[in-house]
Amino acid sequence: MTLKHVTGLLCAAAMSLALAAGARAEDKVVKIGVIMPMSGGTASIGAHAKAAIEVAMDIINNAHPELGNLPLAKNAGLAGLGGAKVEAIFADNQGNPATGQNQALRLITEDKVAAVFGAYQSGITLTSSAIAEKYGIPYLNSESVAANLTERGFKWFFRTTPIATDFAKIYVDFLADLKAQGGKTDNVAVVHDNTEYGTSVANTISAAFKEKGQPIALDVAYPVNATDLQGQVLQLKDKKPDVIIMISYTSDAILFAKTMQSLDYKPPVLLADDAGYSDPSFIKAVGKISQGVFNRSSWAVGPSGSPSAIIADMYKKKSGEEMDDTVGRQMQGFFVLVDAIDRAGSTDPAKVQAALKATDLKPDQLMMGYKGVKFDDKGQNVLASGLIIQLQDGENYVAVWPKANAAKAPMLPYKGW
Amino acid sequence: MRRLLWLSVVAAVAIAYPLLLSSPFQQRLGALVLLYAIAASAWNIVGGYAGQISVGHVVFFGCGAYAAMGAYAKFGLSPLFGIPGGIVLAAGLAAVIGVPTLRLSGHYFSMATIAVAETMRLIVTNTDYLGAAVGLSGPTVPRNIFDLSFLSSLPYYYLFLVILAITLLITWWMANSRMGFYLRAIKDSERAARSLGAPASRTKLYAFMLSAALTSVAGALYAMMFGFVDPESGLGILISVKILIMAALGGAGLLFGPLVGAAILVPLEEISNSWLGGKGAGLTFVVYGAIIVLIARFQPGGILSLFKRRAKPNVDKGAGHAP
């Protein structure tokens, strides 16, 4: 009887898998596996990423001459593959490294995807890219920042996003500039959660400031998804740092904003490290009491009619949300990957890998504010960069630094509510 | 005799499965079923046979996983060499945890084990030596066969099958020994068992240590297969719950209960995720949750108890309830 259950279930499993395998790729479709967190605590990231990639597919598969130099936009489909369409197959990593790896295996062996794209959390990017490496399938990551990802000697792994060392440098330079303009930025506190993202970014930032001869004055760590952050805010209120660098996911970012208001604490400069502070939910929930928060971003909307403004509109229509840095980086990564497949003129993994290595995109070919896309031997984009934006009115971020990209001048001090 | 027949059929199916359903994903699914069956069977010793519902077994799972990855990451050894270390660590930790907590009754024991597990997760999260929140990785490119890093899931499958067989043999042997007799008596009524002279504390502790040691092996194998462990995937409370519900679903306190539970839940989870996960609407867990609720509602003693009762009416006191 046990057996009947087991075999019955296994038969069902086998049938489902056979069906999936039966729908083999047509020649005219290029499949790309997309692994994202679509359930669990970071599911909103996956939902946003899905909408963004659907917009990207629209841009690639249909003619969008209004998008200027953006590769793949002008004509419908991939010119290099006779007008083939791109199809993203989404998979949920459930916030779990094991599930992410299982799904990578499924996408590669069952769906026969040409490349894998993912997977947000660094730990899951680590395990899922290991499978792609073993199978020799290109893997593009657009948002995980852990340094060790590109230190594994992988040949099939490429990363377009700037990493902690890049933005630590941005912070150092930005604060130096503020100081030159008469701001007080000597006493810097770093506030971060104890996740892999929070600790690794905090360590990198601390090292960068130390190198600059200006060691971090205060390091406040807190457990992720905290129920209460009063103690941390009081600690900051007590020590009165000139600058606070915040490294938080959405949940804690919202709670920090609320707690700072209730305890009436405003640091002179509040500088956030992307993540939660870029989430549109954060702005909707507490934007009005976080006016003047600085944030790191590689995304800035251009004037109306510019490619970035058009893309932002398309994304808003699709998802109902404002475009933010995280989805922007994901969309950009997807474009880079598909552009390489287009130039390879084939879905043959080795050819796509060669095309990725030969990638050399200029700023005007990008939707993000990178200086370009060009991979080093380890697969890291060496031209990734970012800028500083500020939530001046509590509703929309505007670029404020560096001057060349700034839409407005930085507003000081932090206004709060 | 009938039992032996069934046993050989199950064994034959288990051995033939990855050869009949030979796609990489199917083979991996099979390997995962066996892996969770090992963990759930190990839990079954203390949770099913002794009736001590530990919700903190992930601590021992984590011991194995961290020992295996640590052997590689810290000493450059094959993760295999971490297994004995994991076993010793888990059994030792079980003794330390077990002495104070096993005397707690019912729910207090469960809550204490949750607290222990969460404490360990938090400590490891804040310990740089153990990789803190970043975790530890295994060999990315296998140096030799002992690194146990294979492209195919086939070697994992048969390795797990052998270890599951060993686990079940140990469980069977224990259940039919004096210790199993004591455990059943303790589960029915600890006070009665004590008054009849059964060494309740010692027996429970031994069962806890044995269960912990075997759970650590499952953790080590898990880390080797995925090549990675971090505090969430190696010490997260959800893994404890997952192990527990597999045993409960199949039939706790029954030799093959955990295997049946794993054979249902693992494919259910992976396949529903493959079908529904990409839609991003959380449907995977709606389906998964609903099925668990239905089984608990209509078969509270686990799937296997259904057949057990039919074969021998009025025996299964531990799992029984009025129809």
Next chain:
Amino acid sequence: MSFVLVQVIVGGLLLGAVYALFSSGLTLVWGMMNIVNFAHGDFVMLGMYVAYVVYTLMGGGPILGAPLATLVLATLGVIVYFGLIRDIMKGPMLAQILGTFGLALLLRYSVFWWFGANFLSMPQDIVGGTFAVAGLRIEASRLLAGVVALLVTFGLHLLLTRTSLGSKMLAVAEDATAAQLMGIRPDTMQAIAWAIAAGATGLAGALIANFFYIVPTVGETLAIVAFVTVSLGGFGSVPGALVAGLLIGVIESLSGYLIGAVYKDIVVYVLFLFFLWFRPQGLMGKM
């Protein structure tokens, strides 16, 4: 004692009152029916969403949202009792974990399906912001939750010890068969207990929503705190949950401020384990 420390302790007490508030429902069913409800955190989450829907659809604040959340959750409690709990109660403890864990996933991801995964939040001014007393800053929304926590605890305690309904419920908890012989219907009593417990939990959710973020997975964060609070207080003891909640709140606040936030939960768990060593039945539980 420095002034900051006073603020930390006051904050801890308010936090603890909130812990007590969302634990009182859990301790009631746990004590009365010996049921461990793994879906408890998700009941809190549902209460938060009811309050949020009341706010977005009708513009109603806590005056409208809190009673509605209580009502909706109480109804759900009765449905869950008759649909699931009544049957798994008779099974082993494992069946209860299995059933309520499945229920937790079902509730959490049904909400997820309907509302999506975005973080939601109530507007800041819905419960009158923050006021200062002798330099201490107190959030009105937290104070409201704290006061309600005291009222709920007091009310439940009175109900159980001073009313005939309470005596009947306790009689069923003591011995359902004997109670039935006395003419009390265990089913009805237990269904009422579930309605009260779930209603109190919904109320807690609606009040917490005023100062916390709202997301389908928020119950996970809260559930473990509730478990520890209830076992520390003693299963079934409503006053015990209040004392335990306040204790945990203050310990968390103090250790978070003095030792470091990442260690505060370790401190709580270790103290909890030590406490069980000396008093295995919890603060106010019966042996």
